[in-house]
Amino acid sequence: MERKPLKSLVKEVLDVGGCLVEENGDLLEVVVTPEIAGKLGLKEHEILYFTPQESRNGQFISYSSDILDSISELMEDKGHFCKVHLPRLYLKKERLDQIISQKLSLANSVLRSSRAVERTVSYLLLNFKYSAISEEKKEGIITVVVNELTLASPGEMMSTLLKGYYEGSRKEWRVEVRRPLEEVFSAACKVAEHEIRRELTDFVRRLDRRLNKDVARIEGYYGTLKEEVEARIQKRGLVGDDQERELSRIRAIDVELKRKIKEQRDRYSLRVNVELLNAIRVTMLASLVILRIRRKNREKRLELVWNPLLKDLELPACEGCFRPTGIFYLCDEELHHICPRCHECPSCHKAVCRVCYPQACPKCGGKFQER
């Protein structure tokens, strides 16, 4: 997203906060209420300038200025949620079967039928701010998009949406069906987690490297201590109780080493706090494709959307990890549609549904890690 110049941003926020702001070339002339003046550390009538060469009366504002710490308070509760509706776009209704067969691969089921209907569908675009805290800290903002009907996450949509390809209409558009917000939000959190993990790849690699280096140093240190004790046993030819005393020292060193390694791992463990900043609901007319899929005499209804903005079929979200998947399995228990990763135990490699069994494999007992 293109960054707004600092001056425009400050002007807009002050405006929203109820201040009187006048732009005068490179300057902003501001009249604020005593309350806001106190909050921002400004005079009630203030001149703000944004380029360092100007040495005139007033306050120079840069990205380092303290005023920016408190400026967000002027937003109060504004900007948490808004809606837009996309203008009517071309809807594909024919030859959808062909697209389905190209994009989807049903691994253990068969497609019985498909039909398409026109529907108004809605998407939630959610902005999350994350703070990843370990030995050092990294912060960022990510945006995820979730189809409120199918829970699909067509991330590609965002580049078009962020370009402003929509009308800011405030008309009420009836969205006929959408899932409960809890379900949508829960899917969004999963998608956000994947996205954040992806963004943190280099950060995590760097910390991993440091962790391993520190562990190697500690192991080196305790290894030397053990070698010294072993050498003492050899050199003095210790046997019996004397030898046992030294051997118990080695065991103590091992225990201490384990404790130190755990300490290091705790020290480096990464806690990621994610906070929802705001959201936008996007509605548009789309082709809703309803599939009937059969597995061992049981049938599942799966809804997908042909997205007119992407001009493509949205891949269904795996019910286990909520990542888009072109290949999916239906589980025997509940007919959950899951991606290959969520259909296999990483330990015994047997088929297992990780929606039905989120914690551990029912076949080998192996615990599942976060995916």
Added chain:
Amino acid sequence: MERHPEYHLDISFSFISPEAVLARIARDEAGERRFYDLRLDVSHLSLLRSLEELLCLETLKGVEKFWYQIEVVKRVIRDFRGRAIFADEVGLGKTIEAGMAIKEYLMRGMIRRVLILAPPSLVSQWQEEMLSKFDLNFVSTDQVDPGKDESFWERERLIIASISLAKSRRHFARVIRNEYDLVVVDEVHHLKSRSTLNWKLVNALKSRFLFLLSATPVQNNLVELFNLITLLKPGLLRTESKFKREYVKRGDARTPANRDKLKELVREVMIRNTRSLVDVKLPKRFASTIIVPPSEIEQEIYQKLSRLVRERYKDGAGLSKVVSNNLLREAGSSPYALESSLAKLDGSLPSASVKEILGLIHSLNGTEKGVRLLELINKGKGKKLIFVHYLKSLEYLADLLAQAGLDFVEFRGGMTAAQKDGAIDSFRNQVDILLSMESGGEGRNVQFCNTMINYDLPWNPMRIEQRIGRIHRIGQTRDVFIFNFCLRGSIEEYILQVLDKKINMFELVIGEMDAILGNLPREADFEDIVMDIWLKSQSEEDLREGFNWLGEEMLRAKEGYEETKQWDEVLFSDDLGV
């Protein structure tokens, strides 16, 4: 000792969902769109303030940004407060890092006056990169003669100066009289001794921020490190004698006495990434030299021109070194490149000789290098980037390729940015040959190609490196093949013997050549040395001797560089990376 298993971080997530947001979504209670955008902008503001986000990234042009480079910029600004040694291993992009940091400071309104000091041979490269990649219009001492322009040092806000010029008696006092917000010094291993004018100049400069750049910051002894750090943070290592007592092993000026403590201190001012540390791998380079026997006419042209240039230069009869140099380089490229310059010099050169050479050129029916080029192109499939320096040579090759029925696109100076982009696009998607002049794709990504042909050869090794750098850079995944054409008996053949056979230049990593040239004892440019040898040689024997001497000097410089590199690797290991 038994190797421990690799540990991975334990990662946990916790989500906070403010009721204020969720309740509104649930009730479908929407506010204005502009407020939504503004809240997002304000949230980004906090990231920008804490340098979690950089402003400059969106503004860079044709720069492939790597995570470690972004981290370096953040650390330099946030943790080092703008005073740091950028000591990444060669080829990782120190100039890009410094450029990004300069741009970031400028965009944040934290600096206005910037002075970049570079060795004379790198001034134009810095200027070109700052403009093409960062859109920063620096004025350089290559463009303006500050000796003639009285107010130059005071007036200009963004200056790139040759450090040799800046430290000269004429300019020293005027350079240091000004206050700068940021000073960048490239190749700071030239600042290793406090008795040098280089060191004294940088020490005398008044600047809030200071970037020192070098892949090999220390070369001979640890006191050099003391000298550099003292420029950045006077007192950090206390006095030289205390530094020596505490950190240098007695009787061995290269070995630290208190390695861990020294590293801790160095960590406060230096960043050094290595390829292994940041997981960057560069593919190999393979070079072939194609020495083409000239046709009789070509040989006659070259010999006659050579003789003429030598005689006129020796007589001091109106042929400057620059003109002589240009004529010989044109002749090395193609006789067609020579034709127009020679015709223009008809007055200053004996008319009969000029006419004779021009007559020979007119009687030519193509060139032997051209024939061999077609053979090479027809031998293998795949994209090929052909470099040529002179427009006339490019036009000749364009005719040649067209006559041979080969599809190609041209990339030359004078084309608009859109035409250049179009040429690169069509090279990427449609045709296999890009015929390019020197400016070939500077700042444009042509890494989809891994074969480069130097139809002619610049005499300046840095120019050759720039050509190679178009395809052999971080992000290139395949091995790179370089073919160098030269005529037998030409200056280029001798140059290739030095650069290819003697020091294996074509197999070095980008950036290393620069370090090697910096180790040459003479301050003169490689190109000037080559020209001197050629002009002063009376026989083939003289030439061989002269170039043998140059080869030995280059070899010594390379060995010196490698020794320094190894020592720096041991000294700093992988502990100073981001």
